[in-house]
Amino acid sequence: MxxxxxxxxxxxxxxxxxxxxxxxxxxxxxxxxxxxxxxxxxxxxxxxxxxxxxxxxxxxxxxxxxxxxxxxxxxxxxxxxxxxxxxxxxxxxxxxxxxxxxxxxxxxxxxxxxQDFSDNSGETLQEHLTWQLEMARLNERDRRIGAAIIDAINDDGYVIEPLDEIARNLQPEVIASVDDLERVLLHVQAMDPPGVGARSVSECIQLQLRQLDPDTPGRETALQIAETYLDQVAEHQYSLLRRQLRVSEEELEHALVLVRACQPRPGSSVHSVPAEYxxxxxxxxxxxxxxxxxxxxxxxxxxxxxxxxxxxxxxxxxxxxxxxxxxxxxxxxxxxxxxxxxxxxxxxxxxxxxxxxxxxxxxxxxxxxxxxxxxxxxxxxxxxxxxxxxxxxxxxxxxVFEFRYFFSSHVAASDGTELSSTAIRAKIRKLVAAEDADKPLSDSRIAEILSQEGVQVARRTVAKYREALGIPPSSDRKRVSVR
Known part of the structure; x- marks a missing residue:
């Protein structure tokens, strides 16, 4: 016991x-x-x-x-x-x-x-649009509808909620149909910055193109591209695009210049984020x-x-x-x-x-x-x-560097010494900056060059470091240089 x-x-x-x-x-x-x-x-x-x-x-x-x-x-x-x-x-x-x-x-x-380094100056996109809404010649009901639409606009300048859902959120104070919201949305889309209030990238670019002078060379072709052919532009299929639009090469070039000049994120020009010093x-x-x-x-x-x-x-x-x-x-x-x-x-x-x-x-x-x-x-x-x-x-x-920037892993060199992964990234960045634009270096070729310099790294390691540096693969770099 x-x-x-x-x-x-x-x-x-x-x-x-x-x-x-x-x-x-x-x-x-x-x-x-x-x-x-x-x-x-x-x-x-x-x-x-x-x-x-x-x-x-x-x-x-x-x-x-x-x-x-x-x-x-x-x-x-x-x-x-x-x-x-x-x-x-x-x-x-x-x-x-x-x-x-x-x-x-x-x-x-x-x-x-x-010693307060925060920067609270500037205004947000919603504040900028609300100020314009208050200056617009709209009745009280349309202003409340416009305020609801502005609340549904994200920092990039796009309406992220369906209009029918916005209409339901207005009830019971305001009873509005989708047609009513479409009408007020046109007023919001006419505000600054150009392209704000769009519901897609295509609509955003069209809103900006429509503000150009009608006599601008390539304007009508640019509107067609923005409406239907943005995928071909993204894939650089210019020959196919010219045949589909049935325009000359000069006309297509003018239109592409107008499209590329548009801002796909109009809200970024107004949206003010407090700077972090x-x-x-x-x-x-x-x-x-x-x-x-x-x-x-x-x-x-x-x-x-x-x-x-x-x-x-x-x-x-x-x-x-x-x-x-x-x-x-x-x-x-x-x-x-x-x-x-x-x-x-x-x-x-x-x-x-x-x-x-x-x-x-x-x-x-x-x-x-x-x-x-x-x-x-x-x-x-x-x-x-x-x-x-x-x-x-x-x-x-x-x-200015964070203390942790100076810490990196060890990579063995052929002569028995050790190299920092930060140094290898710098070598990769230097090789890419000095490469032939028509013949960009592949990851395998970069690994071979580093091996000749005594740095033994695998191709997949080069690819990992290249992606960390934000450098696109050789195929994309060649495509950009050709354009």
């Missing part, structure tokens, strides 16, 4: 403290989300304040703040450390120390929206000695500190328990930001060190690198490197 008993066992387990959880969460946030998180913390925690005062605090001050956020003295050149082992020449690679050498012109604060987390620049220096983007860093006035009022009585809790949370947040800053800069410097050939010469010199390589170099876990490299961007003289 089993009896209950008490037993003592010793064991070890990893516990994620609230501080560690906060540091991990802040580590994976992109710049804009991080600023929103800090703004929220400033609004809810009285112990935090934005550092908007000039001058830095003394060393003995009890205020806790990030050293990177202190007001900078007159601009000084960053201290540079060597990226290569000590046995290498000192002027080969240079790296900046883990510090920020400047700050933004305006201090960051919770109420300052100068990329704020780089680090800047990479060349030093005077020919190396590369890495600096944190000072404009992306929240400059916060513990409120000295409130911190000095905290006593030991139980009445200040809430304030002591907020003070501890403020210190944890600032420490987490410091850890994020240090980790980000450390990983960025490691990436730049390993990909210096890419910075010098371009994509063809990208070195193979995986998360494990950086994790071993900076002595961190791969999961930490994954968080750091997600949605983080690096500004270089070659453009």
């Amino acid at each position: 089993l009896k209950p008993a008490l037993q003592l066992r010793l064991g070890q387990q990893l516990t994620m403290t609230p501080q560690l959880q906060q540091a991990i969460r802040l580590l994976q946030l992109p710049v804009l989300e991080l600023q929103a998180q800090i703004r929220e913390a400033l609004e809810t925690n009285v112990m935090l304040e934005s550092e908007d005062e000039a001058g830095s605090l003394e060393t003995g001050d009890t205020v806790v703040e990030l050293p990177q956020f202190e007001s900078a003295a007159p601009a000084q050149s960053p201290e540079v450390v060597e990226a290569l082992p000590e046995t290498e020449p000192a002027d080969d690679q240079d790296w900046s120390e883990n510090q920020i050498t400047g700050q933004s012109d305006t201090p960051w604060s919770g109420e300052d929206h100068s 990329i704020v780089p987390d680090v800047f990479v620049r060349r030093t005077e000695r020919g190396g590369w220096a890495v600096d944190i983007n000072p404009a992306s860093l929240p400059r916060i500190r513990v409120n000295q006035g409130y911190a000095s009022l905290i006593g030991r009585s139980s009445d200040h328990a809430m304030l002591r809790t907020q003070l501890q949370e403020a210190r944890w947040l600032i420490r987490s930001l410091e850890i994020r800053n240090d980790t980000l800069l450390k990983v960025a410097r490691c990436i730049v060190q390993r990909q210096s050939a890419f910075l010098e010469n371009g994509d063809e010199y990208m070195q193979p690198m995986i998360l494990k390589d950086v994790a071993e170099a900076v002595e961190m876990h791969e999961s930490t490197i994954s968080r750091v490299t997600t949605n983080k961007y690096m500004h270089t003289h070659r453009g």
Whole structure:
């Protein structure tokens, strides 16, 4: 018979403290989300304040703040450390120390929206059409029908719902037949941009062609093509098309020019999508000695500190328990930001060190690198490197790249070395750009050329990389060049 008993066992387990959880969460946030998180913390925690005062605090001050956020003295050149082992020449690679050498012109604060990079200007296609509808000379009933039709227009400018369904949606407020909707639809189709309100590509092109002067050469032939023969145009069957239309080659050419000039997506000229700006987390620049220096983007860093006035009022009585809790949370947040800053800069410097050939010469010199390589170099876990490299961007003289762009798989070369898949893609792009337009290179031929250069890749691998680059197959490239 089993009896209950008490037993003592010793064991070890990893516990994620609230501080560690906060540091991990802040580590994976992109710049804009991080600023929103800090703004929220400033609004809810009285112990935090934005550092908007000039001058830095003394060393003995009890205020806790990030050293990177202190007001900078007159601009000084960053201290540079060597990226290569000590046995290498000192002027080969240079790296900046883990510090920020400047700050933004305006201090960051919770109420300052100068760092808000969202662009909300412009109007949508529906707003543009609604404005025109209100200006039209229509009665109230037709305006309500027109508003329902506009609601059924997608961002490309097409009516995506059948007219009978739109009529049912208007009931019981408005009783309208399909003929009524057809009549109002003609008013919508006469609006700007030309071609809006169409129900097919054929109708869209016809609406745009009908706005041309009747004396335009090839207009009538273009209308016939838009109505019936768009498939032949897409398949480049021009000889068959000329026989079916019974027109001269010159007349057909004029008509094709008019058709190609039409916009198959008229709504795209008006539809305004808020621009999503990329704020780089680090800047990479060349030093005077020919190396590369890495600096944190000072404009992306929240400059916060513990409120000295409130911190000095905290006593030991139980009445200040809430304030002591907020003070501890403020210190944890600032420490987490410091850890994020240090980790980000450390990983960025490691990436730049390993990909210096890419910075010098371009994509063809990208070195193979995986998360494990950086994790071993900076002595961190791969999961930490994954968080750091997600949605983080690096500004270089070659453009702005996400950290993950520098990571790629390994492809073995004939001489025993390893190549990056990014470098192979760059070689394929270069070969296609330099090919004879009349005799484009097939995937097999590209694989042979790469093999001669020491890069052993299969034809299907070339096809996969080519499709990833958005390059059409050789048959389509030849067809386009012939046209």
